[in-house]
Amino acid sequence: MGIYINILNSCIIFVIVVTNFNNNRHGIRWMGNGIKVYYLPFQPFLDVVSFPNIIGTLPLCRNILYREKVDIVHGHQATSALAHQFILHAKTLGIKTIYTDHSLYSFSDKGCIHVNKLLKYCINDVDHSICVSHTNRENLVLRTESNPYKTSVIGNALDxxxxxxxxxxxxxxxxxxxxxxxxxxxxxxxxxxxxxxxxxxxxxxxxxxxxxxxxxxxxxxxxxxxxxxxxxxxxxxxxxxxxxxxxxxxxxxxxxxxxxxxxxxxxxxxxxxxxxxxxxxxxxxxxxxxxxxxxxxxxxxxxxxxxxxxxxxxxxxxxxxxxxxxxxxxxxSWEKVAEKTEKVYMNVLNYANPSLFNRIRKIYEINTVFSIIYIFIIMISYIGCQILEWLMPRQD
The missing domain is CATH 3.40.50.2000 (Glycogen Phosphorylase B;)
Structure with missing residues (x-):
């Protein structure tokens, strides 16, 4: 993954990485390959997974996205709370979003069922999805009921x-x-x-x-x-x-x-x-x-x-x-993966930004109790962004 990010960085002007802090790694660091990494002050409670904190991540997320003039937020892995929170806030701020799925989830296991329910709303709110295999794509489209035409297949690679x-x-x-x-x-x-x-x-x-x-x-x-x-x-x-x-x-x-x-x-x-x-x-x-x-x-x-x-x-x-x-x-080769990813990025930049009403309507059409909950989460993000804009206006 590090090689992949490095090649993307050389192909697509500038890439930054945002993750949870890890042991003594915190704050902002520059890697030897020129990659800028933000280690956010959120304590992982299981492996590298942090507790969901929609309101707590918003000020940091907004600050980073505006400061770095980010055009696309690209999140990875279904169980990454930080990735989904950044995607949520980025959509509210009018920034394009992409999600990459790396795993297959069943339709019968209790844990997988809960992940699938959550992911259904997250995926239907992103601009584009990437899967690592055709089987992975079929699995993601089925369990999230997402648009297959906005889901690409880009496999992993190896040095x-x-x-x-x-x-x-x-x-x-x-x-x-x-x-x-x-x-x-x-x-x-x-x-x-x-x-x-x-x-x-x-x-x-x-x-x-x-x-x-x-x-x-x-x-x-x-x-x-x-x-x-x-x-x-x-x-x-x-x-x-x-x-x-x-x-x-x-x-x-x-x-x-x-x-x-x-x-x-x-x-x-x-x-x-x-x-x-x-x-x-x-x-x-x-x-x-x-x-x-x-x-x-x-x-x-x-x-x-x-x-x-x-x-x-x-x-x-x-x-x-x-x-x-x-x-x-x-x-x-990671070069081929980076080229394919760059094409997806360029296509996504041409997508129109949906209005808040269209985002809410799309989630509401899923028509479950959780739709109301996710709409509430979107509104929290939207209201939070408006309050922060009033308190700390964006400096162009």
Whole structure:
């Protein structure tokens, strides 16, 4: 993401970043690449998520948007309260807004249902939406009932110069290393891995699993390793720093991804760029990410994943790691992503600004109890902006 912002900054005059403060990072800072970052004084209470504070963010938001003469506010991620608050206030101030969605949400999970309800109003109030895959786009349009013609698909990318093959780090055949790097959570399919590993190791004792990452499901992996006496076949690395991911991938022949839901999986691009053959569950937008000769897809169950391992072992010795890397370099680059994003920005700048009445009418037409609540939120933003304009008039 940092590379993406840096390239946008070079393409589109000036980009600033607004986020919550992080440890000792607060106030305004200039990064080494020339990016200006505002660390707002809002304490994250869960990971990097701050508590919604519509009135509290308005003065800071207005000050930043006017001071920096912002033309477009671009928010990311459905669960970012700060992004949605900035988008709300920007719309009230007559500034164009764009939202990028990075995740797939189900229609049955209780948590997802609440996120979908909130997002429905936010998305119908933005000028344009961006999704990271076509599957992600379909999912967003369905769960928010938004205009598909104002939703674009721009995939993620990778700096392939940082993920290069190094065959000398791998063990020689017939020994095979299968790499797993992910958060150890249910959504990442760790329950599947726990079932797959004993079956694969029993059938192929020359295979070693190297697993990087932390999470609540680590205990399952440790119990599985103890139960089946696989201490020599399963290595748990724990939390892996981003700069060390490449070194781990370079020691492997096969990369295993068992996600149960995924809009776009950068991890499999990183692995393929390092020359690994990828095995992945066929969920979400994963099938759009890599060509089929680079990746073996399987249904999200342990039997099908074991069959995929069987298939991978038959072809892994034929994989040309350097060719994989060259192809990925042509397929993915942050420069291409920045160019596509710039086109969206230019189109959005030509959109007409809706009046307050039209914004309220559009939300009211969703026709639920929450419509009234969101209209009330829009009015709070509008009245707050009018009061601030009276107290602190905009200085052109």
């Amino acid at each position: 392939t110069t940082k993920f290069v093959p190094c065959i000398s780090k791998r063990p020689k055949f017939p020994r095979i290393n299968i790499i797993v790097i992910s958060r150890l959570t249910y959504r990442k399919g760790i329950d599947l891995i726990v079932k797959v590993i004993p079956l694969v190791c029993q059938k192929y004792p020359f295979i070693k699993f190297i697993i990087g990452g932390e999470g609540p499901k680590r205990l399952l992996l440790e119990e599985m390793r103890e139960k089946y006496h696989l201490h020599n076949s399963v290595v748990l690395l724990g939390k892996v720093k981003q700069e060390n991911v490449k070194n781990i991938l370079q020691t492997g022949h096969i990369f295993l991804n068992t996600s149960l839901t995924e809009a776009f999986c950068i991890a499999i691009i990183e692995a393929a760029s390092c020359g690994l053959l990828v095995i992945s569950t066929d969920v979400g937008g994963i099938s759009e990410v890599l060509p089929h000769d680079m990746m073996i897809l399987a249904k999200p169950n342990h039997i099908e994943l074991c069959k995929a391992v069987d298939k991978a072992l038959k072809i892994v010795q034929k994989v040309d790691s350097n060719l994989f890397h060259e192809r990925l370099t042509k397929m993915y």
